[in-house]
Structures are given as structure tokens and as C-alpha cells.
Ligand SMILES: CC(C)(COP(=O)(O)OP(=O)(O)OC[C@H]1O[C@@H](n2cnc3c(N)ncnc32)[C@H](O)[C@@H]1O)[C@@H](O)C(=O)NCCC(=O)NCCS
């Protein structure tokens with residue numbers, strides 16, 4: 096079993112890469128999805144966030160207002176650190192358990208899709224670190240177009256993450272996603288073949 100850490104900044108194309116790897120047979124663990132689960136209403140994570148940031152970060156339905164919380168934390172490093180201190184240990188715990196389960200399965204490749212692998216110094220947990228590399232402005236355009244997030248907020252998230260050189264310095268393999276979706280499909284196929292070689 097090959098343990099792969101898949102990372103890249105906001106909008107780099109990690110989800111697109113991990114979906115393609117899953118279609119080839121990889122088991123994929125998604126850190127962003129886990130980070131949402133551990134703050135669902137009724138969880139300790141939800142209670143800790145409301146205690147820390149107040150009821151102003153809730154929607155009228157009583158869920159986390161994620162765009163609002165995002166605006167607050169990506170404008171203020173100290174707030175972001177307080178949010179990370181609540182959410183990251185819970186994500187680490189749950190993803191660790193899912194990783195253990197995957198190791199018990201007969202999958203050849205397990206992929207942990209996580210935006211903050213380099214920022215959180217998680218490189219040594221994986222046999223291979225794959226970085227999805229896409230120019231900053233391309234990421235701003237794609238996320239603004241597909242998720243309707245205001246460009247200045249995308250730039251604020253980019254600014255809070257590792258820069259391109261720092262992330263690439265941790266890469267064992269790089270997937271260039273500056274081109275079309277078809278280009279990406281071909282590159283992920285090559286990546287999968289390389290991962291199978293390394294798994295063998
Ligand atoms: C601030 C929150 C509420 C905004 O929610 P929203 O639905 O708008 O974004 P979502 O969670 O889908 O994240 C989208 C992207 O933003 C970037 N991002 C998210 N959290 C962080 C962070 N703490 N630091 C830097 N970038 C981040 C990542 O590239 C991520 O893929 C949310 O991102 C959050 O709770 N973040 C803290 C937990 C975390 O670090 N999650 C990332 C994986 S562990």
C-alpha cells in the first residue's frame with residue numbers, strides 16, 4: 096500500500112485530481128470534507144467555534160455561515176490560528192483513523208487530499224508527496240468562475256497559504272494543471288501509472 100499526500104493551494108485542482116485517481120481505484124480521504132464534518136451542528140467543534148467567534152458566524156438556520164467565517168479569518172492571521180487550533184486536531188484524528196482503515200483494505204494506493212500538507216509539516220507521514228501546481232491568477236479565475244467567490248477573498252486565502260516555491264520544494268511528484276481539463280486527464284493517467292510503479 097502506497098500512502099500518497101496530495102496537496103496544492105486553493106483552486107489548484109486537487110479535487111479534480113483526486114476524483115480521477117479514485118476512478119482508477121485509489122482510496123481517497125478528503126481533508127476539506129472532514130473539516131466540514133467536524134463542525135456540523137451538534138459537534139464539539141461547532142460549539143467551540145460559536146464560543147470563540149460568537150453567534151455572528153451562524154446562518155439563520157443555525158449552521159456555520161462558512162463564507163462569513165472565511166471573511167473573518169482570512170483577513171486576520173490571529174483569528175485564523177484560533178480557528179485552526181479548533182479544527183486541525185479533529186481533522187488529524189479522524190483522517191488518521193480513516194487512513195488506518197484504508198491500510199486494512201486491499202487498495203494499492205491511498206490518497207490523502209489536503210490543502211495544508213506543507214503548511215502543517217505533514218510530509219513525513221506519506222511515501223509520496225504530490226503537488227498540484229497551477230499559477231495563482233489561473234486559480235483566482237477558476238474559483239471565481241466556478242464558485243462565485245470574490246477574487247479578493249481568493250487572494251486572501253492564497254496569501255495565507257504556502258507560496259509556490261515552498262510547496263514545490265516538498266514535492267516528490269508535480270502535476271501541472273495550467274492547461275485544459277484534457278491536459279489534466281492525461282497527466283493524472285501518467286501520475287497513476289507512476290504511483291502503481293512505486294506501489295509495486
Ligand atoms: C474558513 C472556512 C469556514 C471557510 O469555509 P469554505 O466553505 O468557504 O471553504 P472550504 O472549507 O471549502 O475550503 C476551501 C479552500 O480554502 C482553503 N482553506 C481552508 N481553510 C484554510 C486554512 N485554515 N488555511 C489556509 N487555507 C485554507 C483551502 O485551499 C481549501 O481547500 C473553512 O475553510 C474552515 O473551517 N477552515 C479551517 C479548517 C481547515 O484548515 N480546513 C482545510 C483542511 S484541514
Ligand SMILES: Nc1ncnc2c1ncn2[C@@H]1O[C@H](COP(=O)(O)OP(=O)(O)OP(=O)(O)O)[C@@H](O)[C@H]1O
Pocket residue numbers: 103104105106107108109110111112127210237238241242272273274275276277279
Ligand atoms: N484544467 C482545468 N481547466 C479549467 N478548470 C479547471 C481545471 N482544473 C480544475 N478546474 C476547475 O477549477 C476549480 C478548482 O479546482 P478544484 O476544485 O479541483 O481545486 P482544489 O484544489 O480542490 O480547490 P480547493 O483547495 O479550493 O478545494 C474547480 O471549479 C474545477 O472544476
